[in-house]
Amino acid sequence: MGKVLDALLRKEHALLESPTGTGKTLCLLCATLAWQREQAKLFAAADATNRATLASTTTTASTTTTAADGDGDDVDGTITTTTTNNNNNNNNNKSSLAALRVPTIIYASRTHSQLSQVVRELRNTRYRPRHAVLGSRDQMCVHPKVKKETSTSSDITHDCNALAKERKCRYRNSLEGFTASNTHHNKDSYEQNNHTQPVLDMEDLVKMGKEHKVCPFYYTRSLLPDAELVLVPYNYLFDKDARDTTLQDIQWDNAVVIFDEAHNLESFATESASFDLTQTDIAMCVAELNRALNYMILMGEGGADDGGCSVKQENLMRLKALFLHFEDYLSGLDRTGAFSGEYMMEIFTKGMSINFANHQLFIHEVRKVSDLLLDARGGAGSSGSTSKGAPKLEHFVQCIKRVFGESSELRCMAKAKSYRVHISANEQQSQNNNRSVGNTTTNNKNNKSASTSRTLSYWCFAPSLAMQELSNLKIRSILVTSGTLSPLPSYSMELGIPFPHTLENPHIISDEQIHVRVIGKGVSGKELTSSFQRRKDGEYYTELGNTLVSLAKVVPGGMLIFFPSYNVMETCLERWGGPASSSTRYNSTKSTSNFFAARNRKGSKASNRQQYSFPFTTLSIYGSALGGSNPVTPWKRLIGAKSVVVEPRSTSDLADAISEFHKYLEMKKSKGCILMGVCRGKISEGIDFTDNMSRAVVITGLPFPPAFDPKVKLKREYLDGTRASKSMTSKEAGGFGGTDDTVLAEASGTATEKVNVLSGHEWYSQQAHRAVNQAIGRAIRNRNDYGAILLLDSRYAQPPNQQGLSKWVRRKFGLSCALLCSIFLRF
Numbered sequence: 001m002g003k004v005l006d007a008l009l010r011k012e013h014a015l016l017e018s019p020t021g022t023g024k025t026l027c028l029l030c031a032t033l034a035w036q037r038e039q040a041k042l043f044a045a046a047d048a049t050n051r052a053t054l055a056s057t058t059t060t061a062s063t064t065t066t067a068a069d070g071d072g073d074d075v076d077g078t079i080t081t082t083t084t085n086n087n088n089n090n091n092n093n094k095s096s097l098a099a100l101r102v103p104t105i106i107y108a109s110r111t112h113s114q115l116s117q118v119v120r121e122l123r124n125t126r127y128r129p130r131h132a133v134l135g136s137r138d139q140m141c142v143h144p145k146v147k148k149e150t151s152t153s154s155d156i157t158h159d160c161n162a163l164a165k166e167r168k169c170r171y172r173n174s175l176e177g178f179t180a181s182n183t184h185h186n187k188d189s190y191e192q193n194n195h196t197q198p199v200l201d202m203e204d205l206v207k208m209g210k211e212h213k214v215c216p217f218y219y220t221r222s223l224l225p226d227a228e229l230v231l232v233p234y235n236y237l238f239d240k241d242a243r244d245t246t247l248q249d250i251q252w253d254n255a256v257v258i259f260d261e262a263h264n265l266e267s268f269a270t271e272s273a274s275f276d277l278t279q280t281d282i283a284m285c286v287a288e289l290n291r292a293l294n295y296m297i298l299m300g301e302g303g304a305d306d307g308g309c310s311v312k313q314e315n316l317m318r319l320k321a322l323f324l325h326f327e328d329y330l331s332g333l334d335r336t337g338a339f340s341g342e343y344m345m346e347i348f349t350k351g352m353s354i355n356f357a358n359h360q361l362f363i364h365e366v367r368k369v370s371d372l373l374l375d376a377r378g379g380a381g382s383s384g385s386t387s388k389g390a391p392k393l394e395h396f397v398q399c400i401k402r403v404f405g406e407s408s409e410l411r412c413m414a415k416a417k418s419y420r421v422h423i424s425a426n427e428q429q430s431q432n433n434n435r436s437v438g439n440t441t442t443n444n445k446n447n448k449s450a451s452t453s454r455t456l457s458y459w460c461f462a463p464s465l466a467m468q469e470l471s472n473l474k475i476r477s478i479l480v481t482s483g484t485l486s487p488l489p490s491y492s493m494e495l496g497i498p499f500p501h502t503l504e505n506p507h508i509i510s511d512e513q514i515h516v517r518v519i520g521k522g523v524s525g526k527e528l529t530s531s532f533q534r535r536k537d538g539e540y541y542t543e544l545g546n547t548l549v550s551l552a553k554v555v556p557g558g559m560l561i562f563f564p565s566y567n568v569m570e571t572c573l574e575r576w577g578g579p580a581s582s583s584t585r586y587n588s589t590k591s592t593s594n595f596f597a598a599r600n601r602k603g604s605k606a607s608n609r610q611q612y613s614f615p616f617t618t619l620s621i622y623g624s625a626l627g628g629s630n631p632v633t634p635w636k637r638l639i640g641a642k643s644v645v646v647e648p649r650s651t652s653d654l655a656d657a658i659s660e661f662h663k664y665l666e667m668k669k670s671k672g673c674i675l676m677g678v679c680r681g682k683i684s685e686g687i688d689f690t691d692n693m694s695r696a697v698v699i700t701g702l703p704f705p706p707a708f709d710p711k712v713k714l715k716r717e718y719l720d721g722t723r724a725s726k727s728m729t730s731k732e733a734g735g736f737g738g739t740d741d742t743v744l745a746e747a748s749g750t751a752t753e754k755v756n757v758l759s760g761h762e763w764y765s766q767q768a769h770r771a772v773n774q775a776i777g778r779a780i781r782n783r784n785d786y787g788a789i790l791l792l793d794s795r796y797a798q799p800p801n802q803q804g805l806s807k808w809v810r811r812k813f814g815l816s817c818a819l820l821c822s823i824f825l826r827f
Contacts, residue, residue: 464496
């Protein structure tokens with residue numbers, strides 16, 4: 001809390017790491033809200049002084065004017081001079097009054113569930129600020145005809161906008177005059193007695209909306225102009241459109257931004273600034289334009305006209321021709337691989353005739369098409385299409401804005417130096433390549449049974465661009481916090497903004513509650529290391545499996561085992577004699593692992609889903625370990641020690657898997673349960689494995705990103721190239737601030753400012769360490785918790801790998817190994 005207050009008072013940024021269970025969220029809320037309350041007192045006093053001064057100035061001006069009117073000499077000159085000075089004073093005073101607004105605290109987290117947790121912590125404080133909790137329509141829409149089981153996010157957005165545009169949403173219309181202060185959800189006696197705004201999380205807001213027939217989505221937005229605390233997902237801050245629309249009432253130069261759970265902030269920042277564009281996306285854009293054309297033909301151009309502002313049919317035809325030409329252009333590209341960021345500008349210019357000079361006109365015309373489809377309410381004459389709105393056209397618009405959305409072409413080129421273009425090609429079966437342009441039908445020149453589909457990627461490798469864009473809003477303080485930010489120096493370099501205030505907090509538990517140990521050799525004395533070369537040796541898998549069995553017999557309750565990746569976990573299960581790899585169940589003909597890809601994979605048909613639950617079974621049914629038709633394998637020994645649940649790849653199966661884990665732990669005479677997952681996976685963050693759910697966290701390797709992943713390779717090359725040049729774009733580079741001369745100098749490598757930057761190897765190691773730290777954070781969840789952290793890889797004995805771990809873990813390495821058993825026996 002002291003670090004937070006120091007940063008706020010000095011108008012500086014802070015990088016704060018505090019382990020899970022230390023009350024981090026509560027400390028952040030209390031420190032910032034207490035500071036805000038004191039600021040409010042100061043502003044109230046200043047406001048009273050200014051109002052008194054304004055009243056005094058007005059009275060003086062009135063007296064002066066009256067006196068001047070009564071004097072026959074130099075009347076015009078006196079009046080003119082006095083009135084001018086008075087107007088200036090009034091303007092200055094009004095500006096001062098406008099500036100006297102209490103600083104807004106913007107609390108950002110990655111997911112809606114994490115924001116709900118912040119709201120629950122807010123209830124535990126004495127503070128009741130005016131606040132707004134922002135969420136998506138997916139989370140907050142309560143209209144039964146808009147949010148249906150089969151509705152996609154695009155469907156919900158489309159139908160909501162259509163009803164709102166025509167004022168036909170009764171839930172939104174009912175908001176007029178509605179306040180939540182008198183709802184029965186206001187169970188807090190403090191709120192009831194003081195008539196303050198009730199503290200409601202998203203579940204409460206949705207429940208309130210259903211019961212009172214009001215729209216939670218627009219209700220929360222109505223609170224924004226007066227909000228002192230705004231809770232938002234990350235994307236609201238990184239999306240310029242969201243900042244300019246939804247958050248337009250925020251005074252950024254007097255705001256405090258808190259990024260909580262920020263261990264993946266740099267990845268989120270780069271992903272938010274990047275895009276992938278496939279030929280399928282282009283085809284869908286054409287389909288959306290076809291729906292717009294069909295609707296216009298059905299209604300007649302005059303009938304579809306919106307006050308003379310809607311798109312004209314001839315412009316629709318031109319847009320369609322542009323997209324068809326771009327589709328052919330991508331098909332004809334004989335280049336694949338990686339290219340400089342500037343190449344994307346060339347692709348759009350040659351493929352679609354879009355450049356910096358005309359991109360705004362293009363966007364304006366596409367937005368007209370979106371409005372037309374909004375009027376179509378699902379697309380009359382859409383040939384049976386069930387898609388709504390124009391999600392792919394909107395995606396294409398966002399891509400154009402990523403490339404050309406700066407104040408000058410020079411800045412676009414400077415920004416592109418932090419990007420790389422990647423073009424990949426995949427074979428796919430083509431069905432019907434006949435396409436209609438106007439009244440002419442053309443055949444695709446590559447009209448074969450199989451075609452090559454290209455994916456055009458524009459990848460940002462400098463998270464500092466997004467962070468600098470925020471910093472250039474003159475935000476008072478940015479507080480970046482998480483339980484796992486280590487190593488802090490490299491993290492700070494990645495974000496590219498100064499953090500004068502840093503903190504690595506120790507844990508609140510005693511030494512007797514935690515045991516940290518590197519286990520570099522297994523039960524038979526063979527080395528344990530999950531390096532790529534070692535994983536080719538079958539002996540490693542046997543040693544690892546038998547070592548885990550021995551640990552499972554000692555550790556009570558729940559035991560979390562983390563592998564470097566899904567592929568490694570599934571290979572281990574196979575080598576131990578367990579269930580077969582699920583890769584074939586997902587119809588994957590080649591590796592689909594992508595370090596940067598979203599981890600929320602959707603499973604295929606139920607019959608193809610991976611089995612993830614394996615109950616405890618006694619060894620007696622398997623026969624003798626001496627041989628025979630059914631020998632004892634490491635897998636059989638493992639489920640003979642504890643039940644086992646394996647993290648499913650499909651997010652839709654995760655809740656069932658966690659439920660099975662709970663069930664096995666709570667059974668009578670339970671031997672406990674093992675939950676196997678992967679670093680960076682779904683169980684490594686966001687799930688609270690408290691007390692008996694996690695008596696040991698076992699890490700089976702160093703989860704380095706896949707070295708041959710194109711994005712990983714390009715990231716390392718980008719960092720090495722930047723470091724080798726010993727020059728990096730300064731704070732004004734990348735199209736954010738500064739003069740054109742400054743940007744050009746930096747873009748050409750002639751800038752004189754030198755900034756430290758990670759090497760590719762340092763970044764590569766950093767990613768592994770941060771993933772390990774996040775998994776380790778599952779071990780201790782509160783001050784009374786206890787358990788062990790066991791690192792089953794000899795490489796953790798090396799100082800660089802230990803230095804990459806969180807401070808509270810590093811200091812535990814000196815403890816006696818005898819504590820492992822004594823911890824469990826004592827408690």
